Amino acid sequence: MPSKLKSPKALEALQKKLGKVADAGKVSISVCNGTACRPYGSNPVVEAFKTEIEKRGVADKIDFRITGCHGFCERGPVALIQPGNIFYQKIQVDDIPEIVEKTLLNRIVIERLLFKNDSVGNIQAQVDIPFYKKQQRIILGNNVKIDPTSIEDYIAIGGYSALSKSLFELKPEQIIDMVKASGLRGRGGGGFPTGAKWESCRNAHGDIKYVIVNADEGDPGAYANEGLLSGNPHSVLEGLIIGAYAIGAHQGYIYVRNEYPLALKNITIAMQQAEKLGLLGKDILGSGFDFNVRINRGGGAFVCGESTALMASLEGKPGEPRAKYIHTVEKGLWERPSDLNNVETWANIPLIINNGPEWFSAIGSSGNTGTKIFSLTGKVNNTGLVEVPLGIKLRDIIFDIGGGIRDGKKFKAVQTGGPSGGCLPESMLDLPVNFDELTKAGSMMGSGGMIVMDEDNCMVDVARYFLTFLEEESCGKCVPCREGIKRMRQILNDICDGKGQESDIDLLKELGAHLQDSALCALGSSAPNPVLTTINYFHDEYMAHIRDKKCPAGVCKALIHFYIKDNCPGCGLCVKACPTNAITFVEKRKPVILDQSKCIKCRTCYDICKMGAVGIE
Template sequence: MAKRETKRLSSPQELEALRKSIIEKRDHNKPCITICGGTGCLALAAQDVITGFRREIQEQGLETKVDIRITGCPGFCERGPLVVIKPENILYQQVKGEDVPEIVSATVKGNIVDRLLYTDPNTGKKITYEHEVPFYRKQKRLLLGDNSNIDPTEIRDYLALGGYAALSKVLFEMSPEQIIEEVKKSGLRGRGGGGFPTGVKWETCRQAQGDTRYIICNCDEGDPGAFMDRSLMEGNPHSVLEGMIIGAYAIGGHEGYIYVRNEYPLAVKNAQIAIEQTEEHGLLGKNILGSGFDFTVRISRGGGAFVCGESTALMASLEGKVGEPRAKYVHTVEKGLWEQPTNLNNVETWANVPLIIKNGADWYSKVGTEGSKGTKIFSLVGKINNTGLVEVPMGISLREIIYDIGGGIPGGKKFKAVQTGGPSGGCIPESLLDLPVDFDQLTKVGSMMGSGGMIVMDENSCMVDIAKYFIGFLEGESCGKCVPCREGLKRMGQILTDITEGRGKEGDIELLERLSAAITDSSLCALGSTASNPVLTTIRYFRDEYEAHIRDKRCPAGVCKELITYLIDEEKCPGCGLCVKACPVEAITFMGKKKPVVLDQEKCIKCGICYDVCKLDAVIKK
């Protein structure tokens, strides 16, 4: 790309003039092929598709007729790589490199490639436009919607959609107090999990005594199964930055940090590019837009520690120390990073701020429930047909998310539970599926909103195994500073391992409950105090599964290795020998063609490879 001369903008008028010139130069009828370049689609070989489009357009000399844009994640990861043709919004799914020439020629002629359209599994009909696909229809994409209209490495795309207008408005038309009042009135609550009112946090930080104030964006998205912050930071980093600058102005901070997980290389890269472009345009740095307000932002990469999502641990890590939390007798808004007042918000919270300023608190607070306003992004994953990111208004029911948007459970299996809130959350059973999703309702049933992971489990998921998984996760991530968390989780892990390996005994469930209560009451930080939620909710809603493991030495879901046996169904086995070759311990013997194979239980290590390779369901788990 040719290097453009960028001029530092020094007034709101110059910003608007630049915006106008960007929009005027664009031909809005010219077709634009947008290709998802998010981590999910890249994992599905989207790079081949991107390279293919670039080459095809160049070879056919179509640069003046068709545009290409590499965007962030539009959310429908299950069907990636995704290609959307603008302005009509024609959605092509599971696109491969070899489909490229056909898409290009159809786009130039104004035709549609039928075979790449999405087929609604319920009606069997092909769907042409993105917004008509059931996955998108019930969503309200205030934050994610722009991901497919923006090349995240190109500030001009963000400006063309009205970007940084909210910043210009606060700098020249609003006082810091007015901004805080507006954010308070909007009802915005922290999207990182806690749900603390954002405006109140800002106000406390503004009023706190200190030499300086720090602004932090928490993109240490450690909850396994959650990736909305990654998608926002990768796909629309300017919306996050604009929110941070507005917050900094309202709070009176001049230095900011974006703390990103090192496991998110693309988010780090795009955030860095966004910072550089914003600085070049005079929207970040000294004397922003000529207002006299200074604010700088630096990126700090995490080191792979879940506990660093906790605010005090994150700040310790920013100071170059071990990421251990401290007791919060004094809140970080008063004494945080380097002992100065510090305001930390999550990526999604920051991204909501420009929307509230631009459209007003009244507009924003019309979406959502009494106590939880706006939308929430969830990552819908696990045993679900349409995996991906969904943004929904607060108050929507779990059933609508899982069945209407998510398309239900694959393979005709039965729904068992949905896990929300990451390792601090809980498992919600089918009987509660009509629960409206908001901060308070989820807490009431023993789970929590968390950052928005939503992991769906079916009849083949063992709830004791899930509890063991989370406790194992937290035991590994516990920083070890306080005893209840360090030793208590270890002990809980041992009990759960015993149960899943057939050594469970009467009284174990009660012991787990007592240990949970002790850890909840006495841990130093939220990692420990919420750690028992996965255990308590699985006991509460799936006690019969614990009892089956303990009393009958049986794993009803067929997951716990020590409690299951693999058998060959002699009726079904044609003696093809696939499993014989695949078995790593030579436990299966070939008995001749058309004769069933024989599995030696003594040698079997229950790795499940034979079960995976058999195409005729002749290997059964019992």
């Protein structure tokens, strides 16, 4: 660990020294050990690399780095080798000796481990892989270059130079002007102009002010904040310190959900390292500016991602939101001016300071500048964390980056913005992805969830699923949210059970409008989105449930039954798999018999049959 840095010059000198080491021309390999690669076995892969490198005594020839998320989670564990930008995917422990021997020591590419594409064949360079091609990874791109537990790695790629520039070359007002000029909008989903928020907080009355990182990402399926905070914690911390200086705060809080152990661990290490180097704490870099940070763990309530509920939780109270008629920039945490921004918003700040607001505003589209990270999940071929310029079309994300729908099925809908986002149909695939267009379409940006659905998803069931989640996560303070979401979910239940009435649609719409109008916080006011958008874009499907008592996607159990088709060869696979012994074997080459009275519609026979001989209607 280098010693405490007491001036910008000292930081520059350290940067040069570390940069030289990094540029020494050694072959380097960055192995992803992020949260998504771990269940695929990245931990043993990392250990195997260490053992192999040690066994061969080649540690001085290879720059081996364990990093955070590379984004292409679908193909984990993944690694990137330089020079050559060689991208290996689905690496197993057995592959490691070969990778070290061939690629790292003798620069021979192992074709087997490359990404394969039916149309182009094997692709070697990461940049050429369709998943990465249309992305613009200005924030996440650094994840592959650094070990998140090493401040030296971050400094080597220019880390903390934006902080140094801010403290010694810029006045707080100038920083705010730069952030304003960049057009950066809040990445937690609200899309409020960040610079304006900072300015209000700076101008608010009071000596004591706070800055807060919202890392309470709670959307099911979303892990964009996790990938950033665990993969590059220093970028968030650097942004936060710059913000504190610009706003005039000396105390910061990082609110991380406890379900993010890796992010928690890495941001804790990052803070300790920054403090040791004099980049955090008293008299930062000899500038006279003091700033301390505290980490608070969130207990897992979804509503605590809402700014006022988060602040209540920080105060040690139950996570209940309050009205924001008096803004938190004026009266926030402990009634003091507080600026809260999302993890991703903070990580953008060093980039804006280093590269200038013009550079930033040239990315994306007018009014929606910069990039946005999305967690691309669901029925898409390439799941993972993607970072794209704002204004890109949904189609480009789902079909080019995401590689289209799994198993050749048909695209049906995409839900953006987490559980309270809207479901957008195929006709809206050319919608530019930005704050305003998504809201206009009845959905929202949220913190960057993107769940892709195919023909097998029933949209009424999908709406019910999200409403069930929101019903459980409502804090219960205000009547519209507590009572209204439950009632919407009950009506959806009825529709899925074949007990729906045509008047239910109007009641859902009425209730939805009521929640949007009068719920206390955004959880309640956005909760109707999944219902209202599915009614709007998939009206026929609702009517099929209500009028014809049919579930076209074959999902709602009360409205479907399974049957055996004539082409059943009587192989007996389903007979063995059926948990209720509802299927009887007759004889070979004769269709089996399904007893409807015993069938619990668990779908096992349908999924196991290789002949497509089980039908749903």
